[in-house]
Amino acid sequence: MTISVQRTGPGPVSPSATQHMVRMRDGVRLATDVYLPVDPQPGPVILTRLPYDKCGEYTFMPRVAAYFTARGYTMVVQDVRGKFRSEGETLLFVNEAYDGHDTLDWIVQQEWSDGVVGMWGDSYYGFTQWAAASTGHPALRAIAPRVTGTRLGELPGPVPGQRTHDTEMGVARVYPLSMFHDQDMLEWEFDWTRRPLAAQVEEFFATVGSRSASYDVWFPHPVTLRRFPAGSPFDAPPVPVLMTIGWWDNCAPWSWHDHREIQRRPAWARNEYLLLEAIDHENHSHFELDPLVRTADSDAALPRYLDPAIEFFDVFLRGQDRDLPRVRWQLANSGDPAHRTDVAWPPPAAHEIVLRPAGAAAAAGAAPGGSLTAAPTGSLTTAPAETATWIHDAADPVPSPVADAFSFLAEYPDERHLADRPDVLAFTAAPVTAPLDLAGPIRLRATAGSDGPEMDLFARLLDVAPDGTAKLIARGQQTILDPGAAFAVELDLGHVGYRLPAGHALRLTVASSDAPEFVPAPGTGEHRWLAVTTVPNRQRLRLGETALTCTVLSEGKAPR
The missing domain is CATH 2.60.120.260 (Galactose-binding domain-like)
Known part of the structure; x- marks a missing residue:
């Protein structure tokens, strides 16, 4: 069988951004875009670290940055190590803690920074927030991870003494072959009817002419990845966290795992704010099911996508005096997309x-x-x-x-x-x-x-x-x-x-x-x-x- 691979490289740097190559502690340089507000006085900064191309259409970071800068925030968007314009080995999860710490070090030294940083983003760029938080960097004052988890993408497997474990998602071993094979994004069709499944991976390697370190550390002899070399995020000093979980998000089990872990840590529990929405992983809303009006990644969806985070950052980065509900949640299929509020989840009346x-x-x-x-x-x-x-x-x-x-x-x-x-x-x-x-x-x-x-x-x-x-x-x-x-x-x-x-x-x-x-x-x-x-x-x-x-x-x- 011939495998067809579509390769997507980095998009053009936005004219609204200035790209910097930020040096990490081991000398590797990470491509980093800085978006300044109209009046670039020293102020709080929003940092996003992602593997999906800081300039690409998939995550539309220039539009996100414009939304933040219009509200006075400086936004910094970075390709993680080994992805798109950044240098270094392409290896998922293991470098995000200290790379996040070193990027925070760089930010607070810039003239447009007042030393206060928040982090925002979905999925893997929600994970990078937890990784940075695990280092206890003093500049990181709040995080807003969406549809993610500290165990994001974790492969299940037998545990001695246990007779149950999570069921393996089909995408788990394919993700390192598409998003974390090399610097680019590689798309190819996997045939789930052909066995053994692993043989197709070898055909893919032969087609692209290289192997994926991210795949090889998991299969056939899995290596436990040190996601948090500085220690668990929940053992680090707590920071306010706005955690968005989608009712139809296929990654929600990892989010709820983190919620349970937070609730076991009183200091973290006092800093947790839940935003529970009728969305899937890609931000489609149950209140916008009509294909003619669906706006998951359009400008019309930016307010529902970003306004809760901005309100959260206004309180914890700018010090605005405003009470935030501990829990905001949507009742899907009710006809009313407005967020209900409660002091806890589940609602005390349930x-x-x-x-x-x-x-x-x-x-x-x-x-x-x-x-x-x-x-x-x-x-x-x-x-x-x-x-x-x-x-x-x-x-x-x-x-x-x-x-x-x-x-x-x-x-x-x-x-x-x-x-x-x-x-x-x-x-x-x-x-x-x-x-x-x-x-x-x-x-x-x-x-x-x-x-x-x-x-x-x-x-x-x-x-x-x-x-x-x-x-x-x-x-x-x-x-x-x-x-x-x-x-x-x-x-x-x-x-x-x-x-x-x-x-x-x-x-x-x-x-x-x-x-x-x-x-x-x-x-x-x-x-x-x-x-x-x-x-x-x-x-x-x-x-x-x-x-x-x-x-x-x-x-x-x-x-x-």
Whole structure:
């Protein structure tokens, strides 16, 4: 097979910026653009460090910078080490802490800086904020990481003594081959039906004529990367953090991990501000689903994208006297995009409801499948002892509903057809008679089993409209090692703010694949990237020991 690779190099430096080559402690120089406000007096600076080209169209930094400078901030945007115009080895994660520290050192020495710096940005350029914060640099006074996490891109794997771990995202090993292979961005099509998967990577290396250090440190013999050589960010002196998490962000589990870690550290917890929005990873909004008005990366979207950060920086970089809500969140599907405010998350007024699936035979058939009914909290042992079964076949996996999981809301598909597959269990509740507001975590406790050596368990919570349309609300997944006949597992389906309208119903689906967003288990126990053959496995779910717990605001309006 011939692999076609499209290479994208750096875009032209914006005429509004001045590029500097900033020297790091080891002599490597990083390309750094400085955007000054109209009146460039010494003042606070916003720093963004990213691997996606500081001058490129993908992240549109010149437009972001213009928005910040119009409000009096100087903005500094830097290509991270080894990317685009910056020098050094291309190796993801490991250089960001000290490179961030050294860049902060350079900023505070400039005539346009008053010694106060904030950092802003999404995804990897949210991670670089945490990396810089881990060094405890005194100039870094606030960070605003969006749709990211300190464990961003972390590859899951077996841990001694544990029988579960995260399920591997398909993009995890491909990302180092596209974004962190060399200085440019490389785009190529991966064929998920060809095995072994690792063979295609070698073909890619042969095509481009070089290897990727970022890939080779992970496969086939993984090396633990020192993301934070100065220590965990949460052991560093706390700084105010505005953490944006998207309800449909496929990277949200890493964000929620950081939130939980922050809540365990009182000093950090006092400095955390949550912004919970109805967005996916690429900033598409659930309130802008019409393709004719969708504005994820347009100038029209800049206020909703940047205004919360500017308000945050005005307080913590400029010292403006203003009370910021601890939690701002959107209730998707409510028709009102305005942010609600609370003192904590979940909202103090929220409570849990428990829904139990039943009807094993119907669940494996066409939608609506089995039932999903309300049950008293904690009454798992009183349900009938039913066991639902299905066959997982990696040669014919349950297809991922979208082509690009990072832009889920750009497609936001009707998933009703997936419930009709024999390898997907479906359980549908009765329609609600009044709106049901979900606001908080969702989790699935289950007892699962398999005749295979490992088992992936995927759960999706859907909104089913009266016409049968089924749209995703939340989802979670877990890999079970050596599940045997029965293994108790808890799936985290994330957090959500979502209104289920009157007449709509909740549907829970359970499966063992979601490909290619996640690499399917081959059924043989072999490494997923090295397996040549696949073996179907019979999977089991004990319905009497399975329950879905949802956090809701509206009392008395749960499914019956």
